[in-house]
Amino acid sequence: MKDGPDIAQMAALIGDPARANMLTALMSGKALTAGELAREAGISPQTASSHLKKLLEGGLLHLRGQGRHKYYGLSGEDVAQTLENLMGLAAGRGHLRTRTGPNDAEMREARVCYNHLAGSKGVQLFTSMQTRGFLDISTDSVVLTAPGSEFCSAFGIDLDTLSKNRAPLCRPCLDWSERQTHLAGKLGRAMLARMEDIGWVSRKPDSRIIRFSRAGIQAFDKQFGV
Known part of the structure; x- marks a missing residue:
């Protein structure tokens, strides 16, 4: 096994078309809900939930709660x-x-x-x-x-x-x-x-x-x- 950062994992996270569309939508700097990101990606809310979980676990997104709502944003500049x-x-x-x-x-x-x-x-x-x-x-x-x-x-x-x-x-x-x-x-x-x-x-x-x-x-x- 090669040592060093696993760029393949990051590339796989970004490379999926639905996840790429979600990440691109968040480039506006505005936090979006899961439903809004699902519409941006053209996928169902259930599928979006799975993609968002992977992006959160991969450290590319952060999640904020505001009352009953949850908003996603890029984890950093x-x-x-x-x-x-x-x-x-x-x-x-x-x-x-x-x-x-x-x-x-x-x-x-x-x-x-x-x-x-x-x-x-x-x-x-x-x-x-x-x-x-x-x-x-x-x-x-x-x-x-x-x-x-x-x-x-x-x-x-x-x-x-x-x-x-x-x-x-x-x-x-x-x-x-x-x-x-x-x-x-x-x-x-x-x-x-x-x-x-x-x-x-x-x-x-x-x-x-x-x-x-x-x-x-x-x-x-x-x-x-x-």
Whole structure:
């Protein structure tokens, strides 16, 4: 027997089509019930229950109770990043869903990747901040520079509060549709939340799609022009 992590077990958990659809639905960052996940996967509630049990036991999901209801979510940002990377690999090898339409274009422009901005707009934000010296990517990690801290504070990000959480402040995440990096981590999450707070963007109901208001897209392009 070979030593080391059992990647076959993880691959088998993600590789089942029904479970893959469930995990993809949770990439919106919104917790969903078993019934909602069953509909996303196109399977019966009984079958969904079996799949969810396996995902919980495999450590890919967590379960929260709220009154009489139970909600499922991804167990962490590392799971979301793995799924995003797999989407990029699938897209790069031509393994795409056959159905295309307006939603496909919207998903590629701006969407939620678990809790941060992805798509072409997410890449634009990252590239702009890197070009202006706000992010240092000279090493394998992404570091917020002193000018970057000043910019984020002026943008309305409370960096002191973010620093109290031990999770990484900045993380690079490979965008599956753009094949370039967008910003994840606590800062990526805070940037998206701030744009929602000031009315630049809103989330399309029951979707990962992020929509910019007319004023929001103008302000975003002015602030993060490349």
